[in-house]
Structures are given as structure tokens and as C-alpha cells.
Amino acid sequence: MIGRLTRLMLAISTPVLALVAAFAITSLVLLAAGDPVLDVWDQILSVPETRNLANIIDNATVLYLSGIAVAVGFRMNLFNIGVDGQYRVAAFTAAVVAGEAWLPGYLNTALAIVCAMAVGAIWAGIAGVLRAARGVSEVISTIMLNAIATGLVAYLLRQVAVREEGSNQIGTKQIPEGSRIPNIGLGDGTSSVYGFIIIAAVVGFAFWFVLNRTRFGFDLRATGQSTTAAVASGISVKRMTVTAMLISGAIAGLVGLPILFGDSYTYGSTFQSGLGFAGIAIALLGRNNPIGIALGALLFAYLDEQSNPLQILVGVSPDIVAITQGVIVLTVVISYEIVRRYRQRLEQQQVARALESERGEASNDKAEEVPA
């Protein structure tokens, strides 16, 4: 039982230390490449304009959903690498359903969203069932399902696509205006962010609530911590595996939708890819915590946006932030592990001290004890 203040200090200092370390390593890379270190940081750390801010928030919304989808799996020790394939299959489905407009207005939107979640869930569920029934590692199966998703969507897109006017690109039918999700203005008259951000926030809250306040969430976390203890406590681990993959996939199904309903209105061959992999990094960064994931998503989106003009302004490839982002993930993981061990020791010491002052009983780290 560590004091609130200590706990807060530890919680804040960890990511700060990790960021400082990541920036230092990136600086070394820049130095080694002979690039102007200060100019690069000057650009990246400048205050974004409202227009850029809107881009950052939009990107962060998408990354947030992806991070949450991965985090659901992580909480149960499942590594859903397949978010990337799941969101593309799902976004394509949503685009087709919304484009066909079988229902009017927002009913059409709702139907498309439900279909996207269902398809994402099924796509991830395949890996879940394989894991539960045959013990196939979900890491392998979701990677393979990603490859299948790429081919499947490309094939189906050819079947249903319409050519955009005056363009070589093909895409699904445009979503009718009444079914699009309006953007939210930022107050300067021109900049606005995806309306889908509200849904993302609801997903984040639901994630927190289900995990921490419901029996289902307890079972999920228990299974993630110790499969053996979960089995002994009466949890059906197989059912939990499938359910967790279904939920992870359903959330993954939402990842592409902010773009679809707020920006592109069609699923074409140029639809953004790779969001699922970014989600893995962000879930790690945010320690599977809904607030942490939001901060991680904002940080990644911020770095992406701020690095865009690097080529023009200072002649450095914007890919440098990919290095920063990668290093951040590593430093965060390392520093959290260090802090976790430190906290554990601190706690053991405090327990031992509290007991010593009360009566003489102590424990050592091997869970043996000295007779009282």
C-alpha cells in the first residue's frame, strides 16, 4: 500500500523519463546522420496551428480506437496483431452497406456501423476459435488473416467498385449525405474534427467500465494475469478467449469508420492502411489504460503531424519520427517495467515494515517466512 503521492509521482515520472530518453536517442540518430538537431526539434515541438490541431485530433481518434482494440486482447494476454486486417475488412463492409443505403439517413449509418463491428468480430473470432479449439497461436493466425484480408478486400473491391469521376481510383459507392457523420467545428470557422470522436470516447469509457467494474472484466483480467488461477476459480478460459477476440475485433471494426463517415465517404484502393500496427504501439504506450491510450494516440498523431513539413523546412525526412515513435515504445516499456519492480519492492518493504512494527513476522521474496 503505497501512499497516493508516491503513486502519482511514479505514474507521472515514468512516461516523462521515457520521452526524454526517446528524444535523446533520436537526437543521437540525427547527429550521427549529420542533420540539424535543433532545427528538427524546433519544428516538431512548435505549437501547432488550429488546422494542424484538427488533423492531430482526427488522427488520434483513429489511433485511439485501434489502441483500444489491441488493449482488449492485451488485458487477456492475447496479442491481436490482426487489428489491421480486421479494420480493413470492416471498413470495406461498412462502406458497401452505407453506400447501398438500404435504410434512410442515420439508420443507414447505424446499420453500417453494426455490420462493421460484426465483420471485425468475426474476422478476429476466427483466430479466437482456432486458439480455443486447436491451440493455434493468435499471433500467427491473425497475421495470416491480415494477409487474407488484404487479398479479399482487393478482390471484392473490384467486384463492387465504381470508378470515381475524373480519376483512376476505384472505390465503393459514395455514402449519401444524410448518412455521413458531421464534423465538429473547432471555432475558427474552417477547422473541424470527426464527429466520430464522440463514439470513440464512448468506446473508451465502456472499455474502462467493463474491465474494472463488471464481473466479465474481472474474469478477463484474471485470465490475463494467470490462466491457471482463472481455471481454478471457475472461469472458462476458452470462452473468455473467444469472447475477448470477438470484442477486440468488434472495436477494431470501428477503426476505419471515422475516416469513412467523416472524410472519404468511400472505401477505395487508397484507404489508409497500417492503423492496426500503430494501435499495438499505442496500446503498449498507454499501458492498456483508456486515458493512457488517449495520451499515446495524441502523442503519435502530434509527432506525425508536426513532422510533415520537416522535408521542406529543414531538409530532413519526416520518417525520423518513426524512429522517435519506435524508441518511445521501447523506452516506455522498459521504464514501466523498472518502475513496476521498484514499486513491488517498495510495497514488500512497506508490508514488512508495517508488520515488524506490529509484531515480528517478515516475508522474503520467495514467499517463505520466518516463524513468528
Next chain:
Amino acid sequence: MPTPAPSATEPTSPAPDIAVRLRGIGKRFPGVIANDDINIDVRRGTIHAIVGENGAGKSTLMKILYGVQPPDSGTIEINGQQVSLHSPADAIKVGVGMVFQHFMLADNLTVLENVVLGAEKRHGIGAKARAEIQRISDAYGLGIEPDRLVEDLGVGARQRVEILKVLYRGAQIVILDEPTAVLVPHEVDELFGNLRELKNEGLSVIFISHKLDEVLSVADEITVIRRGTTVKTVDPAGVTARQLAELMVGSELPSPSTEASTVTDHVLLSVEDLSLPNPGGRPLLEDISFKIHRGEILGIAGVEGNGQAELVESIMGMRPGATGRIELDGTDLSDRSTGQRREAGVGYIPEDRHRHGLLLDSPLWENRILGHQTRPPGVRHGLIHRGAAREDTQRIITEYDVRTPGPDVLARALSGGNQQKLIVGREMSSDPILLIAGHPTRGVDVGAQAAIWDHIKRARREGLAVLLISADLDELIGLSDRIEVILRGRLVGSFDPDDVTPEQLGSAMTGAGAPA
């Protein structure tokens, strides 16, 4: 004739017959002092026993002597030379070898291959090595055949292979960590014969144990460790087991004996023809049938690995392959899941509390919910009630004397005994009618052991049926109303604890004697 322990301030003059001299050894772990000012002299050509309760610091001390962990303070002298050991390789170099409690042998290799593994430079891997193994085996009466597969060997023979491994590497000082824990009585006698051979050949044996009768029968000197420090070194001829035990514990001893019988006619648990097939092998359980009545404790005795864990897990519904019928107070549980069986009134104290009993990185109040996810107070209508769970955890902490600052501490931070008391308290919540206890006092200190015995006795008084699995025969005899012996997955004999000796049980456990 007890002699006072040498003090650290004494000048360390190299005595010719001292093989190992430890002076002022100290070792701290986070939050605990594992060793503090340990002083021991082991004379050459003797068996020196080190006794102490679980967690008194014996294992830490031996890891220090074998170079696994460095001491924080103090000195180690081997044959009069001060040494600093940074790894087991260093220890082997100065002639210290260790036989661990858990064997480190590759089952699919022969004895020869196991012995030369990692020591190929000594005598190669061929005929020379085989000859050397044969020589050592003959010299010390180990009776080892170099070309047998280790998987075909029994526990006692495997242990002899471990000892031979150590001797092959040139050890003059052999440490054995709780060597008898895995053996049945007659194997223990054989081991002691081997140890005496070693001693007669001039080797020094350090023997770690907490079984006092054994120590008294084999050791030349006994050093008692309590709370990480040496209490006394005594001559076994001058002490009784009880005196030793009191030195170990530092207080009066508890005993596991039960009070008057509370057994009734009312059958609570009925197990019929329980079998657990093992694809491609002998069944793990075969046609097991027994009944436990209200207010009765049924003890299961057996050498570890004869189906005890499988029996418990089958009754708990954790083994999907199990066949047969399990009835709890008239309700057929055979097709129910683990969760449903728990709800039906089964409390479960798992034998491996870290793997099956706790979420080590969760606070105690979440651990209170574990296994009770479908029941109040922790969970209502599918929602977690943190306040109620914390409150009930506080109740368990008070009633079961769990030593912790509060319910928000992580389970990992508690000592083994306190973790176990928390589990017992949790499993006794929600009014169970059957309590399954697998090795409930394994690895817990004497204080917690007495408390856990009391809780089991109370459960019996309150009319629960109790299934008790234990490797501690005294515990089984003291607590049980009836003892069944399990051997190779079958129940092979039923005993009345009032007129059975540990030796009789021991021979039934190995299949040596006919059931009484």
C-alpha cells in the same frame, strides 16, 4: 551436549579438520533479512545437518555457499582458505557440490549422459567417463548403472544420480537440500546409508532438513537456524526431537490432533468410479470411489505424483477428460463446470497457491473475489462491488489473522503463510459444504500452520466434509478421521488414523505392504 555457537568476533584460525567455515554471513532481500550473522563450522568427514523452519533462511544460506547468490556480508572459508564464490562454477572449483531438492536431470538421456553433461572436459563422454562413474558408484555404494535411461529410474535412484553428478565433478563437500522430501521411509534409509559411505570416505556432507527424527538419526552435528540466524550447534546424542523443534520454533509446539469425532451418517461428497484416462499412458486415475460424511475429514496419503493433484482437479471439474460420478449432498456435479461446482458449495485450497489460488499482482480485495465471481459480496448482478469486497477482505484479515497493512496490498507482497490464511478465509466464505485442501500447510511457518489446522478442525466441527491431501504424514494422521492411500492413480488401502504409524502408511504408499 549442546555447545554454544561460535561468535563472529572469534579470530578465524584455520583449524585443520574444518572443511567449511562460515562467519557472519548476512543476506538481505527487499523487506526482509534472509540471513543475519550466520556462523557454522563443518568438520571434514562428518554429516552436518542444518535444520530450521520453512523460511528460516536455510536455502538462502546454501545458495550463498554454492555461489548462486553472493552474501551481503561475512566470509566463507573452504579448507582454511577464504574464498569468494560468484557462481556455482566457482563453488565446484573449490570442491563444493549441491544436490537440489528438485532434480535437474534430462529424462530422455542415460545416466552416463546426464552425468557428463556440462562436465565433458573431466573424463570425456565415452568409456573413460563410464569407468569413472562405475568407480564412484562402487566406491560409495550408490549402485548406479551408467547406461540406463533416467526416465526408467525411481525417485531414490534419480537422487543417487544427482549425488553421483556432484561427486563426478570432484566435490569434497556435498550439500543436500531437503533430500528426503521426495522419498518414502525405506528410500530415506538407503539415502542415509549412502551418506554414511560418503562420510567414511572423508567427504563432508551438509544436510538441510526440517524433519527432526531423520536429522537425529544421521547427523554428527546439528546447527539450528531460526529467523535467518544460527541459534545453536548441538550434538544429536544430547538432544531430543522436541528440544530441537523448540529451538527451531523458539516457542511451544502446536500439534495437529483433532478433538472428538464429529462424523455423521449424512453423506456430503460421494465419488463413484472416477477415472481420468491418459492418452498413450497409464490412466492418471482409475476407478476411484469414496464417500465423505458431514463433519468428516478424509485424508489422502501418497507419494507425490500418484494422482493426488489429478483427483482434486477432477473433483473441481478442471479435468475435462474425467469420467465417473461426483455427487455433492445429493446433487450430481459430474456435468457441471468448475464455476458451478464452486457455487454448489465447494471451497478449494489449491496445492499450488501461486498458480491456482491467487492473482499475485492484484490487491487482496480482488483476490477475495477470485473464485467467487458469481456471488456477493464482491459481485452483484454482474458488477464488481469494490467497497463490499474490501470490507469482507478486512473481515477475513481480522478473523483469519492475515498479517497485512490492509486489503489494498498486492497479494505478492504477503508472506506464504499469510497468503494461505487469506485463501483459507476466502474459501470458507459463502458457506461451503465441502472443503478440498491440497497441502494446506506446505511452505508456511509454524504459526500459520497451527492457525490453518485450527481452521480445518473448525470446518469439521461446523459440519463440512473435508478432503485433505498432504505429504506430511503427521498432519494426515493428526487431522483425518479416515486415511485412504493413493498409489498410481488408485486407492489401495484405507486406514484408521488412530492405529496407524507413519511407517505403515509409508509402505502402503509405495505398494510394499499389504493394506491393513
